[in-house]
Amino acid sequence: MRQRLEPNRREFLKKCAAGAMLAGGTHGLPAFFSAREKTRVVNAHDPLLRGAGSSLDSGRLLKMLDRSVQALYATDSPLEAWKKVARPGEVVGLKVNGLAGRGISTSVLLVEVVCARLQDAGIPQKDIVIWDRLNADLESAGFRNATRQDHMRCFGNDTLGYEEDLATYGSVGSCLAKTLTQVCDAVINLPVLKDHGIAGVTMALKNLFGAIHNPNKYHLNVGDPYVADVNMLPPIRQKVRLHICDATTAQYEGGPSYMPQWTWRYNGLLMSRDPVALDYTGWQILEQERAEKGMKSLRALGRAPDYIATAADPNHRLGTNDPSQIEQVEV
Amino acid sequence: MSKTAHTRKGEASFSSDGPRREQEANDALPCDSVLASLSSLGASEHDRRTFLKLAGVPCLTACVGSCMAGWPSLALGAGSAPAEDSRFIVEAQFYEKLPYKKIRCKLCPRECVIDDRERGYCGVRENRGGSYYTLVHSRVCAAHIDPIEKKPLFHFFPGSLAFSVATAGCNVNCKFCQNWDISQSRPEQVRNAYLPPKDLANLAQQNRCPAIAYTYSEPIVFYEYMRDAAEAGHALGIKSVVVSGGFIQQDPLKKLCRDVDAIKVDLKAFSEKYYKEVVNGELKPVLEALVTMRKLGMWTELVYLVVPTLNDSDAEFRALAQWVKSNLGAEVPLHFSRFYPQYLLKNLPPTPLETLERAKAIADAEGLHYVYLGNTPGNAAENTYCPKCRRIVIERIGFAVKEMHLRKGKCEYCQQPIAGVWQ
Numbered sequence: 050m051r052q053r054l055e056p057n058r059r060e061f062l063k064k065c066a067a068g069a070m071l072a073g074g075t076h077g078l079p080a081f082f083s084a085r086e087k088t089r090v091v092n093a094h095d096p097l098l099r100g101a102g103s104s105l106d107s108g109r110l111l112k113m114l115d116r117s118v119q120a121l122y123a124t125d126s127p128l129e130a131w132k133k134v135a136r137p138g139e140v141v142g143l144k145v146n147g148l149a150g151r152g153i154s155t156s157v158l159l160v161e162v163v164c165a166r167l168q169d170a171g172i173p174q175k176d177i178v179i180w181d182r183l184n185a186d187l188e189s190a191g192f193r194n195a196t197r198q199d200h201m202r203c204f205g206n207d208t209l210g211y212e213e214d215l216a217t218y219g220s221v222g223s224c225l226a227k228t229l230t231q232v233c234d235a236v237i238n239l240p241v242l243k244d245h246g247i248a249g250v251t252m253a254l255k256n257l258f259g260a261i262h263n264p265n266k267y268h269l270n271v272g273d274p275y276v277a278d279v280n281m282l283p284p285i286r287q288k289v290r291l292h293i294c295d296a297t298t299a300q301y302e303g304g305p306s307y308m309p310q311w312t313w314r315y316n317g318l319l320m321s322r323d324p325v326a327l328d329y330t331g332w333q334i335l336e337q338e339r340a341e342k343g344m345k346s347l348r349a350l351g352r353a354p355d356y357i358a359t360a361a362d363p364n365h366r367l368g369t370n371d372p373s374q375i376e377q378v379e380v
Numbered sequence: 381m382s383k384t385a386h387t388r389k390g391e392a393s394f395s396s397d398g399p400r401r402e403q404e405a406n407d408a409l410p411c412d413s414v415l416a417s418l419s420s421l422g423a424s425e426h427d428r429r430t431f432l433k434l435a436g437v438p439c440l441t442a443c444v445g446s447c448m449a450g451w452p453s454l455a456l457g458a459g460s461a462p463a464e465d466s467r468f469i470v471e472a473q474f475y476e477k478l479p480y481k482k483i484r485c486k487l488c489p490r491e492c493v494i495d496d497r498e499r500g501y502c503g504v505r506e507n508r509g510g511s512y513y514t515l516v517h518s519r520v521c522a523a524h525i526d527p528i529e530k531k532p533l534f535h536f537f538p539g540s541l542a543f544s545v546a547t548a549g550c551n552v553n554c555k556f557c558q559n560w561d562i563s564q565s566r567p568e569q570v571r572n573a574y575l576p577p578k579d580l581a582n583l584a585q586q587n588r589c590p591a592i593a594y595t596y597s598e599p600i601v602f603y604e605y606m607r608d609a610a611e612a613g614h615a616l617g618i619k620s621v622v623v624s625g626g627f628i629q630q631d632p633l634k635k636l637c638r639d640v641d642a643i644k645v646d647l648k649a650f651s652e653k654y655y656k657e658v659v660n661g662e663l664k665p666v667l668e669a670l671v672t673m674r675k676l677g678m679w680t681e682l683v684y685l686v687v688p689t690l691n692d693s694d695a696e697f698r699a700l701a702q703w704v705k706s707n708l709g710a711e712v713p714l715h716f717s718r719f720y721p722q723y724l725l726k727n728l729p730p731t732p733l734e735t736l737e738r739a740k741a742i743a744d745a746e747g748l749h750y751v752y753l754g755n756t757p758g759n760a761a762e763n764t765y766c767p768k769c770r771r772i773v774i775e776r777i778g779f780a781v782k783e784m785h786l787r788k789g790k791c792e793y794c795q796q797p798i799a800g801v802w803q
Contacts, residue, residue: 148497207568215560215723222560222724246482246495263564265503266553269660303480306495 087376088323088369090330093117094379098297098316105297111162116380117293117320118166131170134291135235140176141167142233144289146241146256147181147190152307154190155239155295159318163237163293164201179203180228182259204228211262219278219364223261229284236289238324242296242315242331244304248272249347249354251305252331253292253324254367257285271352277360280324280367292327294319301338313338325360325368326375332357405755406532406683406717407595407623407646408558467574468567470517470604472505474632481510488551488600488627489665502601503566504549516547516567517605520575522596525587527779531595531623532715532754533681534764535800536642538774539781542621543584545575546596547605551627552661554648555724556687563597577605577612584618591641595623603632610639625659626666626673633669634676642679642801645670649684649691650700658690658725667703674708679801681713683754686731686739688719697739701746710749711799716740717754737761749799768796 095113100106115127122130135141143163145155164177175198181187184194184205195203209232211224229236240256247268248255254276258264261282267275280286296319302311315334321327332354336346347353360367369375474486481496485505492500494507504516526544528537548570550563557563562570575583584592592613594606599622610620619641626645628636637643647666648659655663673680684700686692704712716739718731736753740761743751753761757778764774771793775783785792789802 211569217724222564246493262566262569263503265499265501265566266564266660268501304495306481306497308480 087374088326089121089321089376089378090323090326091117091120091320091378091380092317092330093120093320094315094317096316099314105156105158107158107162110158110297111165113318113380114159114162114166114293117318120378120380121291121320121322127166128169131166134237135167135170135172137171137173138176139172139234140178140232141172142178142180142228142236142288143239144236144256144259145179145181145187145190145192145239146251146259146295147183147186147188147192148305149241149243149307150189151191152309153241153243153298153300153304153312154186155241156297157191159293159295159297160192160239163239174201175199177201178228178232180205180226180233182206182226182264184208206259206262216282216284218281219274221261221267221275221278221282223263223279223282225282225284226260226262229260229288233288236285238289238292240292240294242294242299242319242334244300244302244311244335244347245352245354246304247352248276248356249352250328250332250335252294252319252328253321254280254328254356254360257289260285271355273354273356274359276354276356277362277365277367280360281365286367289324290322292319292321292324294327294331296331296334299335299338301335301342302344323368323375325357325370327368328354328357328360329370329372330375330377405558405720406530406715465574467576468515468517468519468572469513472512472514473604473635474629475512477510481507483507483510483512485512486629487603487632489629489662490551490627499566500551502549502551502598503564504547504601514602514604516549516602517608518574518576518580519547519567519572519602519605520545520580521548521562521567521570521572522546523573523575523583525589526593526595528591528593528621529776529779529781531593531621531644532683532752532779533621533642533644533679534715534752534774534776535681535713535750535798535802536621536679537590537619537801537803538784540591541587541589542591542593542595543580543587543589543618544593544595545580545609546594546599547602548572548597549601550598550625551601552598552625552659554625554659556658556685556719556721557723558720559596560723577609580609581612581616581618584613585616589618591619591621593621593623598627599624600628600632603636607636607639614639625661626669627661628669629665630668630672633672637673637676637678640678642681643673644681644683645673647682647684647700649687650696650703651691654691658687667707671707674712680708681715682708683715683717684739685717685719686735687725688728688731688735690728692731692735692739694738694742697742698746701743701748704743705747710747712748713750713752714743714748715752715754716743718756720755733759764798766791766794766796766798769794773798 093113095109098109118130119127122133124130147154184207192203206226209227215222216225238253240252245251249271257280296315296317298312299315300312319327357370361370476484483494485492485500490501494500496507499506505514523545525541528540528542548562548565548567599606613620621642622640623644652663655661716736720730721728740751749767753759762776763772766773773785773791790797
């Protein structure tokens, strides 16, 4: 896998397919609604991400993150890109996934380098909130809970609880986490690339189940259409600006729990502003790994994540799952 | 396309012309004044002693929670015990261990396969390291003293009170749920009190309730607590009644039937399509459960919530009545209940009275002996009529029994036996 450091905009454009369009506006809904524009998914890799050992190299991870965000936003520098993600004065939530403990959760190191770049972009520590469903999940994934308002915060939904108003869309009715509705102005979604025994896969779309009070109700029918419907709830749709899927370690079977025998070191990140395109891309990566290991496809097992297609349908328009409309950029 | 709506947790969820104006609906949590009392108490940690003190003084407690219908309610404290309080966590009774620390729940027909540290559909049972636990044993989120008619059980000690309790959680997700704020929540998302079985039985006794009712949410999901409480109640001569959707597997049902005295089942429709689309469940296991209950001699009553356009056709009413008569018996009471828009079904009107009367006429014509209309205060179809002489044997006004003309379970006019549990 080719490794490139600090690509500038010219190099990036050279690398991209001819005619590829730049990503959409600064904030708000992404530009993938335009039929003329492709949606971009950055697939970042660094085979030397762990050096000779098993631990991630923070320097290389930071560089991989920089390459990714620069490629996604087509900017001359990472800082320029991060300034498009959030503005000073906004509270930025980092929605991690800590359910499976340290083995296959959003890596603390990745969150640290994202926080570092946000601060470089003018977001003070006090305006950064790392959150997930439960304090216990965060702790088991290696995060330390913190609620002091003058520092970086880190807490589960069980700290602030859920709204009393029921938000509904399509088949779902849920109370949303106050962390999302009352604390965060913008959200960066940081899921993990992994298999899910009921929902097929869990990445960008499914990770937002961590923002509702009743996720256990929405795993029927392989999560379809529930996952798509949850992502339509206005605070989720309006506030989530970027998806960075932690693929440093990925799991192709046995999820969402950590099953070390089915994990592999992908040593990468997937980044997109389009959760549907990201999930579609990640799903194909998992299927490829399953095939290489001689395992049946998720479709053959009756747990293909069709909610990804539903999220792209005319009733949702959360992104695209059409490969011809997805511009995959490898960095 | 976008369908956003707002229903507030703990808010009166009936429309302005709903039954709470005059009387609470069947099996509804008592009205807002209860929640107001919770608010005043809720900010502080409410320990078990305080809870028992409040609950043990019926006169005072009744005043705190008195609602429009006049039935007392008991105050529960907010966060009276931490979420991880080990007192609530008891190993579940029906599950199967699978490889890789997964488990398969065998309590309800859904048979959730659950990973380590995950919960099933009900939200109140959790896999911890390959063993399965209920998180709601003795973890009560609602406790009220209701007339037994509110369950509704019309042929089981009429005119008596039921000490009614619930925990969080449910194994279905009905779009019309009137108690969704507890049934569709996890235990740590609602206010709870620690109320172990013996204390529950004592409270029922102190409050002169001949029965404990497991109700409001779905008692199947707090199965272990329900059975333990029923045993504690029986030790004091207190009956146990269950208000359930009947979505349970056969083995746990058979064991439950040994421990409780009556079951009211919400038969939500007579079509699999409705169960799939509106209930998120299945009809067939519910019908099988009903047959088993009757075979085991369990006193059983049925409620059918009539939802306009979704389960209100003549054909469905007829098929239902015929099935009840052939499989359960003509003497099983059937309550057609009025729907009011709420939760995820706010786009439909309340059930027209004519629809309910049509349903009753069809069921009567099919030969069922005891067909009632519910959530229609003052309607003559709230009374029990002798199937032989057609005179009123139990006259009701809302949930109150006005007159009884029964002698040892028989019509006092013609001596016709009236099916039920009377003494």
